[in-house]
Amino acid sequence: MKKIASTSLTALSLAAAMALAACGGGGGDSGSASTPSNGSGPTPPQQTVTSGNVSTPQYAANSMQLAAFNLLNQYRQQCGFPALTENTFLDQAAQNHAQYLGLNGGAITDTESSTNAGFTGVTYTDRAVKAGFVSGASVGGVSGGYYTNATLSQTQYGEQLAYDWMSGVYHIGVAAWPVTEVGIGFNQTTYNGYPEIQATLSFANEAKTITSNGPxxxxxxxxxxxxxxxxxxxxxxxxxxxxxxxxxxxxxxxxxxxxxxxxxxxxxxxxxxxxxxxxxxxxxxxxxxxxxxxxxxxxxxxxxxxxxxxxxxxxxxxxxxxxxxxxxxxxxxx
Missing domain, CATH: 2.60.40.3780 (Immunoglobulin-like)
Structure with missing residues (x-):
């Protein structure tokens, strides 16, 4: 079996950004300013960190995305952590990065190089903004890959990647970070005749208080x-x-x-x-x-x-x- 997982400072930069936001610094719910009216129509609504949220998951039935989303939320909610809401802008950013990983040999990385195929932004934040997410907000994420010499169902691949992240000492934050929004991207290539999966989660919108009774x-x-x-x-x-x-x-x-x-x-x-x-x-x-x-x-x-x-x-x-x-x-x- 070959299994790949990666975490980096970028993957955990969300934690530092959220701590800064909690102290009154950058990140948080800040958004871009509304476009001034030029008299030709109403002023567009101001985009916020919740723009792109959907109340009911839009992931396809039996997809890798839905399997990972459901399993993460099952464990998060059981243990008192905030439920994750699907955000379509973060979905697009995550899907773009998963495809980037596949286009560049399947090597797992949290950052992108502008000289490589499929580039949409260096960091999780850059890629989220490129996909339409509000600028100025804190965005982080994790990336990973999975391969085995068998063909699994889409649900099995999605759940396996979720278990991979949750069992990582530095990835376990997918189940324990105080965030409320997620975007999920999966890409599939072929290695030695079997599927090789590249996957990314993008997270945003911190919950400043998750407990009133200690950790x-x-x-x-x-x-x-x-x-x-x-x-x-x-x-x-x-x-x-x-x-x-x-x-x-x-x-x-x-x-x-x-x-x-x-x-x-x-x-x-x-x-x-x-x-x-x-x-x-x-x-x-x-x-x-x-x-x-x-x-x-x-x-x-x-x-x-x-x-x-x-x-x-x-x-x-x-x-x-x-x-x-x-x-x-x-x-x-x-």
């Missing part, structure tokens, strides 16, 4: 079916030499700072606790995690179809917190 987590109490093993992420999660186990995201509000102190994972059926690797903005060697999000993860794979008890402690803005819950892995490799 929330993904997975959370009762979550089931998440990947028990994952690999192929760039950058490589610290202290891993091969595949790792299910990561756990701990997230607060945009202005929060989370520091992890301890985290263990214990099979419910019995066994010794596993001490998890702790990663937050203070100790992240890649400087990609925002202050409001931390991740705890086992540095080796877990077991499939197994229930685990989680115990996490840390501080949020200097105040101690703890979280205890149980989740169950599926028979999925991310």
């Amino acid at each position: 929330i987590t993904f997975p959370c109490q009762g979550t089931a079916g998440v990947a028990y093993s994952a690999g192929g992420e760039t950058p490589l999660p610290p202290n891993t030499s091969g595949n790792w186990g299910t990561p756990i995201a701990i997230a607060g509000n945009l202005t929060d700072t989370i520091v992890l102190l301890s985290a263990t994972l214990t099979p419910v059926s019995g066994g010794s606790p596993l001490n998890l690797q702790l990663l937050d903005s203070a100790n992240d060697p890649n400087k990609l995690l925002p202050a409001y999000q931390a991740v705890a993860y086992p540095t080796t794979p877990l077991s499939p179809n197994t229930a685990y008890s989680v115990s996490i402690s840390g501080t949020v803005n200097g105040t101690p917190f703890s979280r205890n819950f149980t989740f169950t892995t599926g028979n999925v490799i991310g």
Whole structure:
């Protein structure tokens, strides 16, 4: 199996932009000014960050896009994170970038080069504005690819990419970022006679408050079916030499700072606790995690179809917190 996934500073720039917006800086809901009337007709309505939103998903039935959208929202809403709304401008931006990846050999990257085929903008923000999204807003995203020597259904490909992102230590934000809008793009090429998929998500419109009672987590109490093993992420999660186990995201509000102190994972059926690797903005060697999000993860794979008890402690803005819950892995490799 060949599986490709990539994250970069650009992929996580949304986190920094949202933190700036929460402090009164750039990003947020700012939009372009209305065009002055010249007397020939009414002034066009001002475009906003929600322009292009649709109340009901417009993705085709049984498509990769709909499968990824539904799975992400299922997990996000179960754990208390904002539901994602489809935005057609972000869809176009994401589709353009997925096609760019396919046109340029399938190598996964978050940025584009103006000299390459299919170029529509260097960054996620550039591509969103090019597709019609309001300028001045914060836009981020993730990109990834998937290949296996079999032909899967469109739904299977869409769900697999979603599981890939959710099981990445640096990609898990797709389930835990405080955003409310998404655009989804998938492209398909052929490698050794089988489909190779390139995919992109574009995110925007931050929710400044997602919790009033301390940090929330993904997975959370009762979550089931998440990947028990994952690999192929760039950058490589610290202290891993091969595949790792299910990561756990701990997230607060945009202005929060989370520091992890301890985290263990214990099979419910019995066994010794596993001490998890702790990663937050203070100790992240890649400087990609925002202050409001931390991740705890086992540095080796877990077991499939197994229930685990989680115990996490840390501080949020200097105040101690703890979280205890149980989740169950599926028979999925991310």
